[in-house]
Amino acid sequence: MWKSFLTAAAVTTAVIAVPVGYRVMSRPLVQPAPLNRVDVAEGHTLFKHEWKKNDPLSSTGDGLGPVFNADSCVACHKQGGIGGGGGVEHNVTTFATRAFVGKEAKFRSGVLHANAISPEFQENLSHVDPTLGTGCRPTLEQVNRMVKQNGFLDRGLEISQRQTPALFGSGLIDAIPDDVIIQQERAQSARHGLLPGGSETIPVGRIARNGGKIGRFGWKGQTDSLLTFVENACANELGLSNPGAPQPISMAKADYKGKGFDLTRKQCEQISAFCAALPAPKERLPEDPAERQQAVHGKAMFEKVGCTSCHVANMGSVQGIYSDLLLHRMGIELVGGNSGYIPSPELPDDPSTPFPDEWRTPPLWGVADSGPYMHDGRAKTLDEAIHLHRGQGANAAANYQQLSGSDRDALIAFLRTLKAPAE
Numbered sequence: 226m227w228k229s230f231l232t233a234a235a236v237t238t239a240v241i242a243v244p245v246g247y248r249v250m251s252r253p254l255v256q257p258a259p260l261n262r263v264d265v266a267e268g269h270t271l272f273k274h275e276w277k278k279n280d281p282l283s284s285t286g287d288g289l290g291p292v293f294n295a296d297s298c299v300a301c302h303k304q305g306g307i308g309g310g311g312g313v314e315h316n317v318t319t320f321a322t323r324a325f326v327g328k329e330a331k332f333r334s335g336v337l338h339a340n341a342i343s344p345e346f347q348e349n350l351s352h353v354d355p356t357l358g359t360g361c362r363p364t365l366e367q368v369n370r371m372v373k374q375n376g377f378l379d380r381g382l383e384i385s386q387r388q389t390p391a392l393f394g395s396g397l398i399d400a401i402p403d404d405v406i407i408q409q410e411r412a413q414s415a416r417h418g419l420l421p422g423g424s425e426t427i428p429v430g431r432i433a434r435n436g437g438k439i440g441r442f443g444w445k446g447q448t449d450s451l452l453t454f455v456e457n458a459c460a461n462e463l464g465l466s467n468p469g470a471p472q473p474i475s476m477a478k479a480d481y482k483g484k485g486f487d488l489t490r491k492q493c494e495q496i497s498a499f500c501a502a503l504p505a506p507k508e509r510l511p512e513d514p515a516e517r518q519q520a521v522h523g524k525a526m527f528e529k530v531g532c533t534s535c536h537v538a539n540m541g542s543v544q545g546i547y548s549d550l551l552l553h554r555m556g557i558e559l560v561g562g563n564s565g566y567i568p569s570p571e572l573p574d575d576p577s578t579p580f581p582d583e584w585r586t587p588p589l590w591g592v593a594d595s596g597p598y599m600h601d602g603r604a605k606t607l608d609e610a611i612h613l614h615r616g617q618g619a620n621a622a623a624n625y626q627q628l629s630g631s632d633r634d635a636l637i638a639f640l641r642t643l644k645a646p647a648e
C-alpha cells in the first residue's frame with residue numbers, strides 16, 4: 226500500500242462500488258460516566274492556570290517546561306469560549322525522521338517545542354535535521370514551503386503542523402462504545418464491495434488502531450481515550466510531567482534533571498473531567514425565515530453531494546457530530562505525518578500506521594466557531610476547506626463545485642449553523 230503512495234503517479238483502479246445490504250444493529254446508548262462537580266471545578270482551574278517554572282501548584286515537580294508550547298491549556302483552546310479551538314499562531318510543529326543504520330531503519334518523531342524555560346533548552350529546526358536551518362517557531366507558510374520545495378518524504382523526513390481543535394462534546398466522543406465505530410467501519414467497507422480502508426479514491430474509512438485500542442482523538446485519531454490525551458497534552462504542551470506521561474526532554478540539551486511529578490493522576494483526571502463536562506455544540510438555525518430555509522436546504526445539499534459518507538450526522542446515540550471518527554486518505558497535498566513511521570522501498574509495508582495523507586474525519590459540530598480549518602489551519606474559509614478535499618474526498622468536493630452558486634451558499638449556510646455551545 227505504501228509503495229503505491231511513494232510513487233505518486235500510481236493511480237489505484239477504482240473498485241466498482243457495489244452496495245451490499247447490511248444489517249443495522251441495535252445502537253448502544255452513549256452514557257458518559259457521571260462527573261463529580263468538585264473535580265470539574267478543579268479541572269477548570271487547572272485548565273486556565275498560567276504555569277510558571279517551579280510553579281507553586283506543582284507540589285513535587287519543576288512546573289512549566291523545560292520545553293513547552295504555551296503556558297496554559299486555554300492559551301490555545303479558547304475560540305468560542307474556554308475549551309474551544311485556536312488560531313494558527315498556536316500551531317504545534319511536529320516531525321518524524323527515518324535513518325538507516327545498515328539495513329535497519331531508525332525512526333524518531335515528536336514535537337518541536339516553541340518555548341523553553343531558558344535559552345540553552347530552546348529547540349530549533351536544526352535539531353530535527355541539519356538542513357532545515359535554526360528557526361524555533363516556523364510559521365505554517367514556512368513549513369509548507371519547506372515541504373513543497375524539498376519533497377521530504379523520500380529523504381525520510383516529515384515536518385508538518387497541527388492546529389488546535391475544539392474540545393466541546395469530548396466527553397460524548399470519549400463515551401462512544403468501540404462497537405459503534407467498528408460498525409461504522411464495516412458499513413463503509415460493505416457499501417463499497419467490501420473494499421478495505423486505505424483506498425485512495427473511494428470514501429471507505431478505517432479505524433485508527435493503536436495496539437488493540439480504537440483511536441478517536443487527535444487529527445490522526447491516534448489516541449483512544451480523553452484521559453490519555455489530556456495526560457499527553459499536559460506533558461507535551463506545557464511540560465507538566467504526570468504518572469501517565471513524562472515531560473519531554475529538550476532536543477537542545479538532553480541532560481535536564483526533572484524533579485517529581487508536576488501533576489498527580491487525580492489532577493489529570495480533573496482536567497479530563499473538565500473537558501468531558503464541556504457541552505456539545507448545537508445546530509442552531511437562524512431566526513430569520515429566509516435564512517432558516519437556506520440552511521435547511523444547505524443541509525439537504527450536504528447530504529446530496531456525499532459529505533455525509535464521512536461526516537456522518539450521528540454516531541450511536543451521539544447526535545449531530547458529523548464525523549465517522551475514521552481515517553480517510555485525503556490526497557498528496559494534505560500529507561502530514563508524525564506517525565513515527567516513514568515508508569521506504571527498502572522496508573516492508575506497515576499497515577498499522579496511518580498513511581501520511583490519512584486524517585480522522587473531524588467532527589463538524591462547532592465548525593462555525595473553529596476557523597481556520599484542516600489539520601494545520603491552511604484553509605481560511607469553509608469553502609476553501611471543501612476545495613482542499615482530494616483522495617477519498619475528491620468526489621464530494623467535485624459534486625460541491627458543480628452545484629449552483631446558491632446551492633453552494635446554502636451548504637455553507639448550513640455549516641454556519643453548527644455553532645460552539647453558548648456559554
Ligand code: HEC
Nearest residue numbers: 294295297298301317387388389442443444454458459462
Ligand atoms: C500550544 C497549543 C496547545 C496547548 C497549550 C494545548 N493544546 Fe490541546 N491540542 C492542541 C493541538 C494542536 C491539538 C491536536 C493535536 C493532534 O491532533 O495531534 C490538541 C488536541 C487536544 C485534545 C484532543 C481533541 C480531539 O478531539 O482530538 C485534547 C483533549 C486536548 N488537546 C486537551 C488539552 C489540554 C487538557 C491542555 C492543557 C494541559 C491542552 N490541550 C493544551 C494544541 C494545544
Ligand code: HEC
Nearest residue numbers: 428532535553584585586587598599600610617618621625
Ligand atoms: C472521504 C471522507 C470525507 C468526505 C466525503 C468529506 N470530508 Fe470533509 N473532511 C474529511 C477529513 C479527513 C478532513 C480533515 C482533513 C485535514 O485536516 O487535512 C475533513 C475536513 C473538513 C472540514 C474542515 C473541518 C475543520 O475542523 O478543520 C470541513 C469544513 C469539511 N471537511 C466539510 C466537508 C464537506 C462540506 C463535504 C462535502 C462536500 C466533505 N467535507 C466531504 C473527510 C471527508
